[in-house]
Amino acid sequence: MKSKICWFSPVLLILAVSIFYCLNLRPVTSQKEPRSFTINQGESLSSIAARLHQNRLIRNYHVFIITTYRFKLNNKLQAGIFEISPHLSTPAIVRLLSTSGSPDLWLKILPGTRLEEIAPLLEPFNIPASEFLQHPRVKEGYLNPDSYKIPRYYQLDQILDIISRSPPVDHSTLILASLLEREARTLEVKRQIAGIIFNRLQIDMPLQIDATVQYARDSRLPHPDSYWQPLASADLQIKSPYNTYLNRGLPPTPICNPGNDSISAALNPARSDYLYYITGNDGLFHPARTLEEHHQNIQKYLN
Numbered sequence: 001m002k003s004k005i006c007w008f009s010p011v012l013l014i015l016a017v018s019i020f021y022c023l024n025l026r027p028v029t030s031q032k033e034p035r036s037f038t039i040n041q042g043e044s045l046s047s048i049a050a051r052l053h054q055n056r057l058i059r060n061y062h063v064f065i066i067t068t069y070r071f072k073l074n075n076k077l078q079a080g081i082f083e084i085s086p087h088l089s090t091p092a093i094v095r096l097l098s099t100s101g102s103p104d105l106w107l108k109i110l111p112g113t114r115l116e117e118i119a120p121l122l123e124p125f126n127i128p129a130s131e132f133l134q135h136p137r138v139k140e141g142y143l144n145p146d147s148y149k150i151p152r153y154y155q156l157d158q159i160l161d162i163i164s165r166s167p168p169v170d171h172s173t174l175i176l177a178s179l180l181e182r183e184a185r186t187l188e189v190k191r192q193i194a195g196i197i198f199n200r201l202q203i204d205m206p207l208q209i210d211a212t213v214q215y216a217r218d219s220r221l222p223h224p225d226s227y228w229q230p231l232a233s234a235d236l237q238i239k240s241p242y243n244t245y246l247n248r249g250l251p252p253t254p255i256c257n258p259g260n261d262s263i264s265a266a267l268n269p270a271r272s273d274y275l276y277y278i279t280g281n282d283g284l285f286h287p288a289r290t291l292e293e294h295h296q297n298i299q300k301y302l303n
Helices: 002-023 045-054 063-071 090-097 113-123 129-134 156-163 171-183 188-200 211-220 231-238 260-267 291-301
Strands: 033-041 078-082 105-108 147-150 277-281 283-290
Touching: 033 045, 033 105, 045 063, 063 090, 105 113, 113 129, 129 171, 147 156, 171 188, 171 211, 171 260, 188 260, 188 277, 188 283, 211 231, 277 291, 283 291
Parallel strands: none
Antiparallel strands: 033 078, 105 147, 277 283
8 A cells, every 4th residue: 555655646746736837827816907027138037037926927936937948938038128917827928028028218318408407318217317417427518419219128327328428528628519509509600609719718708608607507406497597687696616707717517418519619619809799689690809899789689
């Protein structure tokens, strides 16, 4: 009798394991509402299985791993963001995770935006604004405005590898380019203004650029509704190294992230003997050589 029981024990064990395996292939619940699940680049199979179990998307950690080997997909799970419904069986989830995750995201950085305006754009990547703004590699002026297609699972350092300006540009050139970005729209006008700024710097004349005061004013607001609003007369008295009405020379850092044409203008200023300029109500650029000519332009094109 004892030998008969021992002979049947392996069969019973195999049967029990098979039943256990099959039962744990079933969906966790009948609820169909999907949940987002991210597989990070390079993440191990054991980590993926553990997190799926913690998120109640699979019944059993070991059954999931065995199933990936059974389907020969253990090395083919894809990084990305997946929408997984808890009513899916473990085999269905394995097959889903072996396909491409959700599409990449577009990150569009407009020329002339400051870092605080860029920070909210990273929220779809689950990167808090505070993490972005406090990162040591994140510096005003050093991000390259453009449209980027970026995988949704990318971490901040990976994103910065893509959007940081390359090759690096001289710091003073970036500062000048940031001023030009806020002061003009076309490359030719930017070159004209770059020449005027150089003329002022040569005679130690204050640059008196409104955008630098806007930057100083807006930096004092914890959560402004919008940046770059027109100045009030009191704003010109703000004590800040960025106030180019009160301080001579360039501000200490860029005031925004300039585009490539602004950098080109900073490197190739137009030569002239102009010291003043305005953009009139007609939308055109009006330079002047003397303060008297400048006031005449103001009366003619701004009043």
